[in-house]
Amino acid sequence: MTLAYIFLAKFYNIILFISNDPHEKKDTLLSVEPGLLIWTIIIFFLLLLILKKYAWGPLLKSLNDREQGIKDSVEKAEYLKQEAEKILAQNKAVLAKADEDSRRIITEGKELAEKLRNEMMNKTNEDTTRMINQAKSEIEREKIAALNSLKDEIANLAVQAAGKIIDENLDAQKQRKIIDGFINKIPQN
Amino acid sequence: MTILTAFIQEHAPGDSTLVEKVQEDGNWIMHHISDKPVLTIPPIHIGGFTLDLSISMKILMLMVAAVLMVFIFSYAASSNRKKKHPTGLGNFMEMMMVFVRDDIVKPSMGHGSEKFMPFFFTMFFFILFVNLISLIPGMSTGTSSISVTAGLALITFFMTQLHGIKHNGFIGYFKGLIPPGVPIFVLPIMIIIEFLGLLTKPFALAIRLFANMTAGHIVIYALIGLIFMLGYAVIPVSIGFSLFIYVLEILVAVLQAYIFTMLSALFIGMAVHQDH
Numbered sequence: 001m002t003l004a005y006i007f008l009a010k011f012y013n014i015i016l017f018i019s020n021d022p023h024e025k026k027d028t029l030l031s032v033e034p035g036l037l038i039w040t041i042i043i044f045f046l047l048l049l050i051l052k053k054y055a056w057g058p059l060l061k062s063l064n065d066r067e068q069g070i071k072d073s074v075e076k077a078e079y080l081k082q083e084a085e086k087i088l089a090q091n092k093a094v095l096a097k098a099d100e101d102s103r104r105i106i107t108e109g110k111e112l113a114e115k116l117r118n119e120m121m122n123k124t125n126e127d128t129t130r131m132i133n134q135a136k137s138e139i140e141r142e143k144i145a146a147l148n149s150l151k152d153e154i155a156n157l158a159v160q161a162a163g164k165i166i167d168e169n170l171d172a173q174k175q176r177k178i179i180d181g182f183i184n185k186i187p188q189n
Numbered sequence: 190m191t192i193l194t195a196f197i198q199e200h201a202p203g204d205s206t207l208v209e210k211v212q213e214d215g216n217w218i219m220h221h222i223s224d225k226p227v228l229t230i231p232p233i234h235i236g237g238f239t240l241d242l243s244i245s246m247k248i249l250m251l252m253v254a255a256v257l258m259v260f261i262f263s264y265a266a267s268s269n270r271k272k273k274h275p276t277g278l279g280n281f282m283e284m285m286m287v288f289v290r291d292d293i294v295k296p297s298m299g300h301g302s303e304k305f306m307p308f309f310f311t312m313f314f315f316i317l318f319v320n321l322i323s324l325i326p327g328m329s330t331g332t333s334s335i336s337v338t339a340g341l342a343l344i345t346f347f348m349t350q351l352h353g354i355k356h357n358g359f360i361g362y363f364k365g366l367i368p369p370g371v372p373i374f375v376l377p378i379m380i381i382i383e384f385l386g387l388l389t390k391p392f393a394l395a396i397r398l399f400a401n402m403t404a405g406h407i408v409i410y411a412l413i414g415l416i417f418m419l420g421y422a423v424i425p426v427s428i429g430f431s432l433f434i435y436v437l438e439i440l441v442a443v444l445q446a447y448i449f450t451m452l453s454a455l456f457i458g459m460a461v462h463q464d465h
Contacts, residue, residue, distance in 0.1 A: 033336045035241040036224070039248045040340030047255045048311040055262030056307040062269045063283060 155179050218410045222403060224334060250331040254318035262314075289313045293451050298458030305457065308348065313450040316341065320402060320442030324435070332445070333403040335395060342391035342398075345453040349390075353460030365463035390456055394449060401445045405438040 158179050159172070166175075228244040244252075261282065268279035275283050294302050294309045302309075316332060323330035331337050353362040366383045367376070412431045415423050 030335055032339050033224075033241070033334075034238075035243060036245065036248060036334055036336035037340040037343070038240070038242065039244070040251060040337045041344060043248075043251045043255050044311065044315060044341065044344055047258060047315060048308060050259055051262055051311055052307040054259070055266045056310050058266040058270055059262065059283060059286060060306060062266075062275075063286065 151183050155183055218407060218414065222330075222333065222406060222410070224329070246329040247331045247334045247337060250322055250329050251319060251337065253328075254315060254322050254331065257322075258314055258318055285314070286310060289450065293447060294454045297451050297454035299462055301461060302454070302458070305352075305454070309450055309454055312341070312345075312453060313446050316398070316449050317443060317446035320446060321439075323402065323406070324438055324442065330402055330406055332398055333406060335399045338395040338399040338402075339391075341449070342395035345394060345456060346387075346391035348453070349456045349460045350387075352457055353463070356461045357463055362460070362463070390452075394452055398445050398449055401441050405434055405441055408434050409438075 155176070159175055162175055162179070163172070224245040224247050226243050226245050227249050230241075230243045232239045232241040232243075234240075261278065265275075265279040265282040268277070269275040269283060272279070274280075289310055290302075290306060293313065294306065298305065319331040319337075322328050323333065332341075350362075353365075356362075357365055366387070367379050371379050409431050412427045412434065416427050
């Protein structure tokens with residue numbers, strides 16, 4: 001019980017802020033002292049002024065600068081990333097086009113080579129055939145010419161021989177006519 | 190007190206030492222809680238009003254906190270300005286500032302809080318420093334005086350009215366205090382209620398901070414006082430509980446600075462943006 005009284009007394013004393021000493025200055029916890037209040041306000045505003053100039057201003061500035069810097073960097077990185085992706089896509093497109101081009105060129109080259117080859121082959125064949133034909137016709141012509149000259153020679157020889165044999169009985173022109181006709185009856189070959 | 194003394198005498202007659210002890214112990218705590226003069230300045234008489242501007246222990250604590258803040262924050266500012274990435278104290282203080290800005294003021298106040306930031310930084314850190322200094326043994330608690338907290342609450346009160354009037358106009362501000370769509374016949378009551386509301390807000394601020402900062406100290410003193418009242422057997426209990434309360438007071442110191450700043454931001458924000 002006594003313990004409870006002691007506690008009660010203690011808190012009673014404090015809660016109601018009663019000073020037991022009548023000589024003590026009457027400042028209880030809940031009495032507002034204007035001096036203290038004014039000092040608080042003065043200190044607060046002085047502190048506000050000083051700190052605003054020397055601390056909050058620079059600190060907020062560096063903070064905002066840094067935040068802005070980070071924001072800018074992120075945005076720039078984003079932009080660069082997009083740019084890089086764009087370039088990559090472009091490069092891919094160019095590469096694909098080059099690839100396609102090279103393939104096309106190779107195909108075209110192959111085709112051209114094939115065509116050329118065929119052309120050459122045809123031309124060569126043609127030439128050869130033509131040359132063979134030419135040679136053949138030449139030979140034929142030469143042969144005919146040779147035969148003709150041979151005929152003439154034989155005719156002459158025959159005429160001479162016949163002249164020698166018959167002597168003057170026959171004139172040369174008549175004889176020749178007869179022999180030419182004879183020779184022509186000889187088969188060509 | 191006399192009633193209680195009589196009560197004790199009635200239930201425990203003859204134990205006069207107990208009565209003395211009770212009175213003495215009460216005074217002992219009061220002595221530690223109350224203010225002590227440090228530098229006496231003769232009172233100034235303005236009309237019939239006496240203004241005592243003597244520097245007491247609590248004012249000294251406020252000054253110590255203020256000087257400490259100036260040193261710490263100007264050091265932080267100069268250290269942060271030099272480096273690209275803040276480190277150490279500058280980094281910590283910046284983190285606290287970001288906390289105050291983004292988690293206390295901005296959510297409570299909404300847009301347009303940027304120009305009030307120095308004010309709220311000063312308020313938060315001033316209360317925090319004063320509260321934390323009070324936890325150092327041998328120091329006094331600045332914020333456990335109703336005069337100091339009333340001073341801080343008055344600053345919030347005047348800031349609220351000033352910026353409310355500045356932003357909405359004199360008539361617009363007081364008109365905006367009454368919620369729209371109120372019937373005519375309740376208007377007189379509403380005017381009284383809203384006017385009282387203006388005054389109770391800073392009053393509640395002052396009492397909350399004062400009571401929270403005083404209570405913890407009183408409990409610690411009471412727990413220590415138990416040792417002398419009940420003997421040395423209670424030392425472990427007393428010390429244990431004191432330590433617990435002491436750690437709790439660290440939390441309370443931060444929490445009260447947070448609450449005071451948040452409510453100040455809320456009141457000023459409400460006065461500035463009356464439409465919502």
